[in-house]
Amino acid sequence: MGLRVVRDDGGPVRFRHAFVRALLGAVVERPGALLAIPGMISMLVSGQSKRLGDLLAGTVVLQERIPHGKAVPVTMPPQLAGWASTLDLSSFEDALALAVRQFLNRIQELSPQTCERIGNQLAASVHAVVTPPPPPGTHPWAYLSAVLAERxxxxxxxxxHTARWQFAGAPPTQPAQPWGAQQQWGAQQKAAQPWAAQPWTTQPTGPGGDVAEAPAPGPFVPPS
Incomplete structure (x- = not known):
């Protein structure tokens, strides 16, 4: 059933926890003279739906997994395909879509009366948030199936589309380096290329207009 018993703190149960749960279950909670009424009352009163054995043993029952059911694929009724392509589904929320999907998956298990009642209720809920309305005479089952299939x-x-865009990729970008890494890289470059440590400019000097190379002025200001 996908259930697991753990302690209140989430740890595994020990022998004493299992013994207390089994003892209370056999004496008080099993159908007998008390008709399991104390166990049902404790489950209704407890915030975690604990029975008496769990309350005294300090344990809780968790649902570890959900049994996998056979999901029926939702199909688009051919006569509603053109209309479904014009739907505005921006207000069709996930919770309502899940309810519609569960109803369509269990439609064969429900009685005709229950199927009609739930189908009409879901169709009214979907109709309130999805536009335009379906063509006249559309059955609720076909309407719900078309809306969910289009979504x-x-x-x-x-x-x-997102997968294709990610597969095409974009030009890789270099991650920004921290300031300390940038300073270290600059020092390594200057050590490897001493001639590039100081930029140079040419300035005219002398009466003949000869030019001589001199270092460009930098931010350094000598002390007075």
């Missing part, structure tokens, strides 16, 4: 198709197209 799924658009999500798949967006995912494929």
């Amino acid at each position: 799924t198709a658009r999500a798949q197209r967006r995912a494929e």
Whole structure:
């Protein structure tokens, strides 16, 4: 069933925890003279739905995994494909989409009366947030299936587009280096190229207009 018993602090149970749970279950909570009423009352009162054995042993039951069901793929009714392409699904939230998907997956398990009642309720909820309205005479099952199929198709197209863009990639960019790394790199460059440590300019000197190379002025100001 995908359930696991752990201590209140999340650790594994010991022998005494299992013994207390089993003892209370056999004496008080099993159907008998008390009809398991104390256990049901404790589960209703407890914030974590603990039975008496869990309360006394200091344990809690967790749902570790959910059994996998057979999901039925949602199909687009052919007569609604053109209309579905014009839908505005910006207000169709994930919670409502999940409810519609669960209903469509269990539609074969429900009675006709229950199926009609839940289908009409979900169709009204979807109709309130999705435009334009369906063509006249559309069955609620077909309407819900078309809206969900269109939403799924658009999500798949967006995912494929994003995957293609990421696969094409962009020119790699060099990560910004911290200031200390930049200073260290500059010192290494100057050590490797002493001639590049100080920029030079040419200035005219002498009466003949001869030119001589002199260092360019820098930010350094000699003391007075």
